[in-house]
Amino acid sequence: MPTTLIALFSGLAFGLSLIVAIGAQNVFVLRQGIRREHVVLVIATCAVSDAVLITVGVAGVGGAVSALPWLVPVATIGGAAFLVGYAGLAVRRALRPTALASDTAGERAPWGSVLAGCLAITWLNPHVYLDTVVLLGSIATGYGDERWWFGLGAVVASSVWFAAIGFGARLLAPLFAKPGAWRVVDGGVAIVMLLIAARLLWGLVG
Template sequence: MTPDLVSLLTGFGSGLALIVAIGAQNAFVLRQGIRREHLPAVLAVCILSDAVLILAGTAGIGRLTESAPFLVEVLRWAGAAFLLVYAGLSLRRAIRPSALHAAGSGSGSMAAAVLTCLSLTWLNPHVYLDTVVLLGSLAATHGADGRWIFAAGAVTASAVWFTALGFGARLLAPVFARPRAWRVLDLGIAVFMAVLAFSLLRTPV
């Protein structure tokens, strides 16, 4: 196995290990995939955002967050606030049957979906630690040339995961043809988002 292939596969495995862990972003992609609502735009935001962050970390931007920890602290509070708001909206949908929408109804605007996805991605301080700092540090161990191959592997892992999650969620569409299933999903998302928010507030990143 050549050194370049080792760097590529290591980057792919490292990126996948960090991205697959369930989080606010993944939960949102899952919901959009089940609803078949603005999925290409949402996936594009997730994949391009990860690519920008991974490449920034590979280029050495991770040192900025290490030298200016207050930036991470600001993101921690802003992210927690947004997660609580999103949890409240999900809880409202779960409580009010009139707020539920069948899969494929297309009720939400693309702008709202994109803005929500951007917020869940860029207001999450953990994304900077995972992609910029951690993956950037791992990439640096592969040398001047190998680090970019490592980054390419990590970016590919992100694209593969979000595409599989988004389009694979359609397999669950028959289950979510019933309004009760949507209420359970939204209630679960509300609890999950609230737990994430309080974990951010309780434990400094």
């Protein structure tokens, strides 16, 4: 097999291994997909953001970032604080009947607010940088001149995954026709966000 294809499929497999794990970004895309709310915008935003970050990592910035030891803890603390705040919003949605009713009555949030939330959950999440820029970028350097094929594979994996969970989530829509189901979803979102934040902070002190 040509080395370019080896690098391409390696990037595809590695990209999937990083992104498939349930995280803040995936939870956001899944929730928007279930609501059928600006799904294409959310998928495109996540896919393009990942593509930019992967490109930055493959270009060699990952090594430069890892050389600045103070940057990682600062980004980690900031990201954990954001995730805790997002968890608080999810708890409020779960506890307020009016918020649950809007989910099931077909009312759509403005596309601008959805885009802002999507950008925040992506670009303020330190896990995204650690996975794409630092980790993936560092591994890509091992492929030498073929590292761009490795990066392309990772970009394809990211785009396919976001499209799959975004468009596939609508199959679950009938299950979430009742406010009680959204109470469970938003409660689960809050738990996931808090666990991710706790894991980030534990990594600093552990």
